[in-house]
Amino acid sequence: MSTTALRARRVRGKGAGLGLLAWLLGIAFFLPIAWMALTSFHSEADAATNPPSFAAALTLDGYREFFGAGGGASPWPALINSTVASVVSTLLVLALALPAAYALSINRVRKWTDVLFFFLSTKMLPVVAGLLPIYLFAKNAGMLDNIWLLVILYTSMNLPIAVWMMQSFLAEIPVAVIEAARVDGARLPTVLTRVVAPMALPGIAATALICFIFSWNELLFARVLTGVVAETAPVFLTGFITSQGLFLAKVCAASLVISLPVLAAGFAAQDKLVQGLSLGAVK
Structure with a gap:
C-alpha cells in the first residue's frame, strides 16, 4: 500500500471516529429532553417510579393540569409576559447594537478596543451583586x-454581548460597498438599514436568537422583581415545586411547553444561526 493511500485511509478513519463522537454527544444531549417529554405523558404515579417505567400508559393529564384544567392558575399571562419581555427587549437590543457595532467595526471611533473591553467588563459582575440596588x-x-x-x-443585560457579536459580523462587510453608498448620497440611517443590515442579516439573526433565549430563560430578576402581574414563564414554572411535593409529570409538561418557543425559534433560524456564527469566525 502506497503512502498516499495509507494517509487517505487514516484520514477517513479519523473522520469516521469524529463523526461517531459527534453522534454520541448529540444523543447524550438529546436524551434528557426525550426523557422529559416521555415523562410529561405519564401519570404522576408512573412518573414517580424508580427506575422509570417506559411502557407505562400515556396520558395528557399533566398538560391539562398545566393549562389550568384542574382549577389551577392559567399559564397564559406568564407566557404572554415572557413573550413581551423577550421580543421587545430583543428588538431594542438590535436597534441599539447595530449602530454601536457599526461605530466599532466600520466607522471606528478612537480607542474602540477599550470600548469593547468596557462592554465585556459589564458582564463580569455577578448578577446577584446588582440585585439589591436594582x-x-x-x-x-x-x-x-x-x-x-x-x-x-x-x-x-443583553446589549454588551450583542455589540460584541455584531461587531465581529460587521467587520466582515466590505468597506467599498459602504463607501459606494456614501458616494451615491446615502446617509447613515440609509446605510445602516439598506446596506449594512441586509448584508449582516445572518449575524443579526444569530444575535437576536441568542438575546431572545437569554431573556426567555432569565429567572433571578424576574423572581425577585415581579409578583402576579408581571410574572414570567420561568417564575410560573417554579410555582410547581411546593411543600406538598414535586409533581414530576406536570413539571415535565410545563417545562416542555415553556421550552417550545425557544426550540421553535432555534429551529426556524438554524440556517441563519449557523451562517451568523461562522460569519464572525476568525479566519
Whole structure:
C-alpha cells in the first residue's frame, strides 16, 4: 500500500471516529429532553417510579393540569409576559447594537478596543451583586411587578454581548460597498438599514436568537422583581415545586411547553444561526 493511500485511509478513519463522537454527544444531549417529554405523558404515579417505567400508559393529564384544567392558575399571562419581555427587549437590543457595532467595526471611533473591553467588563459582575440596588431603585420608582422594568433590564443585560457579536459580523462587510453608498448620497440611517443590515442579516439573526433565549430563560430578576402581574414563564414554572411535593409529570409538561418557543425559534433560524456564527469566525 502506497503512502498516499495509507494517509487517505487514516484520514477517513479519523473522520469516521469524529463523526461517531459527534453522534454520541448529540444523543447524550438529546436524551434528557426525550426523557422529559416521555415523562410529561405519564401519570404522576408512573412518573414517580424508580427506575422509570417506559411502557407505562400515556396520558395528557399533566398538560391539562398545566393549562389550568384542574382549577389551577392559567399559564397564559406568564407566557404572554415572557413573550413581551423577550421580543421587545430583543428588538431594542438590535436597534441599539447595530449602530454601536457599526461605530466599532466600520466607522471606528478612537480607542474602540477599550470600548469593547468596557462592554465585556459589564458582564463580569455577578448578577446577584446588582440585585439589591436594582430592587431598591425599582421600589422607589414604583416599578415593582412591572413588565417594562424587565424589558429595560433584559435590554441592558443583553446589549454588551450583542455589540460584541455584531461587531465581529460587521467587520466582515466590505468597506467599498459602504463607501459606494456614501458616494451615491446615502446617509447613515440609509446605510445602516439598506446596506449594512441586509448584508449582516445572518449575524443579526444569530444575535437576536441568542438575546431572545437569554431573556426567555432569565429567572433571578424576574423572581425577585415581579409578583402576579408581571410574572414570567420561568417564575410560573417554579410555582410547581411546593411543600406538598414535586409533581414530576406536570413539571415535565410545563417545562416542555415553556421550552417550545425557544426550540421553535432555534429551529426556524438554524440556517441563519449557523451562517451568523461562522460569519464572525476568525479566519
